[in-house]
Amino acid sequence: MTAAAENKENMEIASSNTNKVSVAAAAINDQEFSPELLRFFYNRLFPYQPMFKWLSYGNDPDNDAAHIVRDYFACREFSFTINDDIYIRYQSFRDASEMESAIQKKQPHKIDIGAVFTLPPKDHHTVKAEVREELGVGGKAGRHSDHIFPFAFLLRQAFKPVERELIFDIDMTDYDDIRSCCTGAKICPKCWVFMTMAVKVVDTALREDFGFRYILWVYSGRRGVHCWVCDPNARALSNDGRSAVVEYLSLPRGNEKSKGKNGGLSWPLHPSFTRAFDILEPMFESGVLGEAGQGVLDSENSWDTLLDTLPDEDLANRLRREMRRLTNAQDRWLEIKSQVRAASSAHASGNARRQSRGGRAGNGLFALDLWKYEVVFQYCYPRLDVNVSKGTNHLLKSPFAVHPKTGRVCVPIDPEDVDNFDPFRVPTLKALAAQIDAFDAQNAQNASAKALPDYKKTELKSAVELLERCVVDPVALATKRRLKLEREKEAAMIGDF
């Protein structure tokens, strides 16, 4: 840690000792985010206990029953960003209360969660530096992702990540080439629909195709969403396994030349693509086409661009004339689809199909059939940041952290109800402070209500409940079942029922 950081830390200890932060003091400032608001948040609202319950997966360090990995939580890496630009990696805590005091002491602007390591990350210095270097931890991650590693015997005692949730990061900036409403960090309800689509497609695939059940979706605080898959087999995935899953969930990369033509799709379409299309097309019609969406098929310009990608030029010209006749984008899309379908079956019956121009020889035949998928996918298919998902050791912003630019809390999103999730209604620190005040005022006479944990007095209540419903409770149940099973197995072995 730099001297400056140390200094800062000491100052903060001093100041945090002097006052129990009051709501009033925190809300004085008119901004959405301030150090005072953050202190208030960490002192009174951050759900330490539920977070600890989640990340320990039933491995309570105070439970001395058999088959409990008591240092499981202690081996988890947390990383803090304090003062916007000072990173402190390899933080680790025995339990919820240690985590709480560390967070309250350091007042991190950002909290990231990393992997579970072979030993508590705060002790990682006890492993020889050169071993860490060889393993590629400490800034050189991934150098030895190759499983052929020359010092196998060192691996066993080395400091290395063993498991972590399978994570996905979807960021609106990756949609810039198709967003006509905003760019960069800005978002609006018009483009948020892309996030909704991504959540639906990815969530469905994770559950139906991969059989994952404990999935947590989280708003990233500004312009994207994160996904944490917490099933035991997801947490145990190798780097290769993570790559395979994220590649399966991504569109095949068409090469630059065929971009927009074939989009890398080939016939027959994989069932996961057909399903994604069924999910996405209605949203494409309502959320991308026309004025209400991104203005696609709204103007001559826009339908020209779209029809240029059609692999049948005559058909494209015919359709161009039709477009002017029709009055709205939805009707235009229906017309295009029905004509393409007609042309495609006409091609299929005649040899003309062979002449349709298209990308690769094999797909040329099906270029017309593929076209509508390509159009919809080009706009709507989830654009995952693959590098976040690929490594076991990648850090990701913690749920319930606060985004310093917006002051919004990274709350979980219910994938069942993602249509109704509105990023602009996610509580800010200021709003939360006001909610506590309002609650306390309302229940001035009710002692038991006043004694509630503060987060239960605010909108965060439902957010924490969502965390519990998505991962904490089902995982706790699974752990209980696993322990029971282990005990029975053991009892059977020693003949003691």
Added chain:
Amino acid sequence: MQTTTRAIHGEPTYTRVKREPTRLLSLYNTAPQAEITLEEFELYALDRLQILRSIESLRLRGMKGDEFRMKLEEIISACMPMTLGTAEEVRKDQISHFILRIAYCKTEDLRRWFLKHESELFRFRLERLDSNERAKFMEQSGLAYDVVSKEDVLRLKAQLQAVPIFSQQPGYGQGIHTVEVTRTQFFRIPFTQALDLVAHRQVFLEGGFAYVPVERLVSIIVARFRSSLSRGLLEAFGAMPYVLTDGRIAPLVSNMAKQYTGKDFSGTKTGDSLDLNDLDMLADRSMPMCMRVLHKNLRLEHKLKHWGRLQYGLFLKGAGIGMEDAIQFWEKEFTKIMTTDVFNKQYAYSIRHYFGKEGKRKDYTPFNCSKIILGPGPGHGEFHGCPFRHYDEANLNKLLERAGVGAMDRDEMIKLSKGQHYQLACMKHFETTHKGAESLISMDGVGNHPNAFFAASMAFYKEKNGEGGRKGGNQNPSSQTSASSAGPGEDAGDPASPHGESMEIGTGEGSPPA
């Protein structure tokens, strides 16, 4: 060595024996516990090595499909039959595998080589099993995957049909085969065991299971084999210090990887010898890059350092330069910068030594490619080694340009070298400088042995120009095998240390000087 094994296994008498389906193939999860003689130890290992190297060279020659399988079958039945699963076969298969596992665990290069060719051998043997035998093998190896029921296949018909079976296996040809799903057997496999297929969306997934058609199963099993062998090699590496404490097998194991099992070009006594006056012309025309570089620098500097003298000297010996000529050749060059006296004292001895006339009287064999590639690289002022392996891109490019290789071919060869395909790059060099060679001559061993390169080139010009370009030597490799007296255990050792008896490791028997 080859001849020995042929004598043992040459006439297959096993037609009467019943095939033992449960022992035809193994994942080699546990090492066998058995006593064997040291002789068997080496023999078994070299026989298996011969098979793996044959796989490499068949692939290097671009052989695929049925042709590949037929050739490999031939080689396997010559070296180590593995068709019946008799106790004898299993024993040899197991023991030889584990010896080579130890011998090939030391470096990343060795491990990768072994992993690649063992996996290919495994795939070949797996594909050879019939469905019944395959099922038995899977069951006993803990690869018992659920077969998807007919009802489930019907239920999922549309989805299964939508996943093309796109075969990329070597030898299968590429293309999309649409499967008639109701007639194909599908297996339910945890998706984590079919990552390749998952990543490329070449499989239907439901509830965490991949529905893998039987046609795809082979690659899944091979992937399992590969990953467990990869782990095994690391474990073997961890056990290395222990193995090396055994003075009897340590040298065998350490030298195994450098053993050359092809033609060794040690028989130089037959046929015409080369004319020393042709060497400059031949260096340009017929020598591989490694030797060309040595020759040019010898002419330029009138001197070569130890490893260079050895590499080039043995090559010339293999190419048909006799001892007297060799001494004359080196003397003429070296005495341009030193007196004859100095030459005789310091250098003539070692030449006579590697011709087997001094010291322990061992007739040294020319270096093969793997020895040159894996051996010590050239230091400052040294020119031995393999240019494709040891030169950086700029120097290699310059070198090839000076050798008259066109820009396109240069790029390709540099790319191959970068991908660590040094021998392929060398083959490419041969092909570009000997257009149409394939149809004229046998290119056996080109890219595996500098002398094979040279011999093939000589044969090429002989064919092309009627009776040889000039006074061409008899370099038909087939005329040399019969004269080959040295076993593959003949590692070149270090002829420069005249009293180097202690260097004679790697084999129990030295070969008698001719």
